[in-house]
Amino acid sequence: MRITIIGSGNVATHLSAALKNAGHRIVQVYSRDMHNATLLAYHVGAEAIDDLRDINPQTDLFIIAVKDDAIIETAAHLAAYSKLIAHTSGAVDLEQLLNITPLAGVFYPLQTFSKTKEVDFREVPMCIEGADEDIVKTLEALARDVSNSVYRISSAQRKVLHLSAVFACNFVNHLYGIGEQLLKDSEMDFDLLRPLIKETADKAMLNSPYTVQTGPAVRNDKNTMGTHLQLLKAQPHLQRIYEMLSQDIIKNHNKGNGDK
Amino acid sequence: MRITIIGSGNVATHLSAALKNAGHRIVQVYSRDMHNATLLAYHVGAEAIDDLRDINPQTDLFIIAVKDDAIIETAAHLAAYSKLIAHTSGAVDLEQLLNITPLAGVFYPLQTFSKTKEVDFREVPMCIEGADEDIVKTLEALARDVSNSVYRISSAQRKVLHLSAVFACNFVNHLYGIGEQLLKDSEMDFDLLRPLIKETADKAMLNSPYTVQTGPAVRNDKNTMGTHLQLLKAQPHLQRIYEMLSQDIIKNHNKGNGDK
Numbered sequence: 001m002r003i004t005i006i007g008s009g010n011v012a013t014h015l016s017a018a019l020k021n022a023g024h025r026i027v028q029v030y031s032r033d034m035h036n037a038t039l040l041a042y043h044v045g046a047e048a049i050d051d052l053r054d055i056n057p058q059t060d061l062f063i064i065a066v067k068d069d070a071i072i073e074t075a076a077h078l079a080a081y082s083k084l085i086a087h088t089s090g091a092v093d094l095e096q097l098l099n100i101t102p103l104a105g106v107f108y109p110l111q112t113f114s115k116t117k118e119v120d121f122r123e124v125p126m127c128i129e130g131a132d133e134d135i136v137k138t139l140e141a142l143a144r145d146v147s148n149s150v151y152r153i154s155s156a157q158r159k160v161l162h163l164s165a166v167f168a169c170n171f172v173n174h175l176y177g178i179g180e181q182l183l184k185d186s187e188m189d190f191d192l193l194r195p196l197i198k199e200t201a202d203k204a205m206l207n208s209p210y211t212v213q214t215g216p217a218v219r220n221d222k223n224t225m226g227t228h229l230q231l232l233k234a235q236p237h238l239q240r241i242y243e244m245l246s247q248d249i250i251k252n253h254n255k256g257n258g259d260k
Numbered sequence: 261m262r263i264t265i266i267g268s269g270n271v272a273t274h275l276s277a278a279l280k281n282a283g284h285r286i287v288q289v290y291s292r293d294m295h296n297a298t299l300l301a302y303h304v305g306a307e308a309i310d311d312l313r314d315i316n317p318q319t320d321l322f323i324i325a326v327k328d329d330a331i332i333e334t335a336a337h338l339a340a341y342s343k344l345i346a347h348t349s350g351a352v353d354l355e356q357l358l359n360i361t362p363l364a365g366v367f368y369p370l371q372t373f374s375k376t377k378e379v380d381f382r383e384v385p386m387c388i389e390g391a392d393e394d395i396v397k398t399l400e401a402l403a404r405d406v407s408n409s410v411y412r413i414s415s416a417q418r419k420v421l422h423l424s425a426v427f428a429c430n431f432v433n434h435l436y437g438i439g440e441q442l443l444k445d446s447e448m449d450f451d452l453l454r455p456l457i458k459e460t461a462d463k464a465m466l467n468s469p470y471t472v473q474t475g476p477a478v479r480n481d482k483n484t485m486g487t488h489l490q491l492l493k494a495q496p497h498l499q500r501i502y503e504m505l506s507q508d509i510i511k512n513h514n515k516g517n518g519d520k
Contacts, residue, residue: 091484110452112459112474119459125452151452160446161453163488168439168453169460170475171505172432177469177512179428186420192370192385192411193421193428194465199372199379200429201461205454209437214372215430224328224351228423237508244504245431248497252437
């Protein structure tokens with residue numbers, strides 16, 4: 001396919017590289033910042049533009065990978081070309097794009113990208129939605145060219161997916177940070193915890209997390225929980241987080257989730 | 261060294277195998293359950309016993325790997341042999357062992373073990389403490405035979421270490437579980453989230469977590485947070501967890517932790 005990439009951030013960078021590697025032609029890369037457009041365009045053999053009026057209409061698909069609140073405005077500029085437009089956001093409903101064009105779809109890679117770290121795109125789940133079955137099939141086929149994991153996900157599901165990622169990744173990362181801070185405060189290195197963090201994530205690759213829960217809360221070990229709350233007495237916000245998550249683990253376990 | 265293993269659980273299993281592989285001699289394995297003692301003893305070429313009166317005094321070190329509340333009682337049975345006794349717990353103070361014997365130490369592997377999953381013991385941080393410098397040096401040398409990461413950790417530090425592991429691993433696993441549950445409730449598979457979970461953990465291997473925090477809270481994206489709280493309206497306990505962790509991320513970010 002001939003593909004036009006709108007945006008030059010992390011998603012645009014990784015996605016356009018994966019599409020090019022899969023044999024597709026990246027026609028143009030648009031960014032408001034010509035420097036960024038040029039960098040990415042060079043990388044994927046495309047033309048760089050910083051003005052939407054310079055769009056080359058000889059394309060099959062516009063992939064919009066800009067900030068959520070700029071997606072609809074940008075799509076409005078592209079609708080005139082009557083080509084398929086797909087956004088890459090976890091949070092924007094297909095409905096919003098449909099207000100602008102009937103040739104609307106979603107091409108959402110569920111992964112956290114950074115420009116410096118390589119990601120194996122074949123492992124990235126691609127979440128597809130489209131205005132009709134033809135569009136879904138087109139985007140699915142394209143997704144399969146870059147990834148082994150392609151899912152049809154509705155807008156309503158996509159919102160929940162994003163929410164679940166906040167729990168299982170954003171909040172998780174914050175808990176890693178709390179762990180590091182506690183160690184620092186007692187002159188210990190975060191390296192002590194890293195193997196355990198890795199093993200905990202590895203276990204979740206093969207298991208249903210509730211069934212492999214460990215720690216004082218799931219054992220209802222009141223002694224240890226009391227010691228921990230005491231250790232946190234100078235940090236009431238951490239005490240509250242500790243208590244709330246421990247209570248949730250206890251309650252969940254009593255409901256019969258988990259196997260021990 | 262000639263080593264006697266007290267216990268036949270996950271820690272006893274992985275630790276005795278690692279020590280044997282490093283060339284040490286496991287003399288006996290004790291368990292209250294003769295079946296379990298026999299299984300592990302066979303595995304490491306030791307004698308199985310289920311009665312502490314059958315202890316072979318020709319040993320250099322007793323490693324106690326039993327439940328926390330049984331450690332001191334077990335140690336009391338072994339003190340008569342005047343050999344070094346080390347426990348493997350994150351939560352029991354050296355002081356408690358010192359009430360029983362001056363030949364006391366701690367040999368604590370900071371990892372979550374399961375009997376079915378292999379762990380690369382060389383990556384497991386070993387936390388060492390001892391009644392005197394000689395004991396510390398003996399246990400340190402032994403630890404280096406099985407692991408690349410050996411740390412001197414005081415009892416006070418060990419408590420904080422355990423606490424930090426509750427945040428960064430036990431609570432983290434519970435958040436994975438919440439993520440899975442949210443997906444299930446909307447008929448999506450946990451496989452969608454697994455690559456993101458893995459990448460989040462991988463990032464923590466190389467970075468200080470607060471500096472790579474992502475998600476709506478660190479962006480103070482009130483729109484998305486509002487949508488998420490709305491999605492959780494039927495599950496007030498998850499709303500509370502969502503709000504509390506989001507507030508902590510926002511507060512932490514405003515304090516200047518993190519680089520964006």
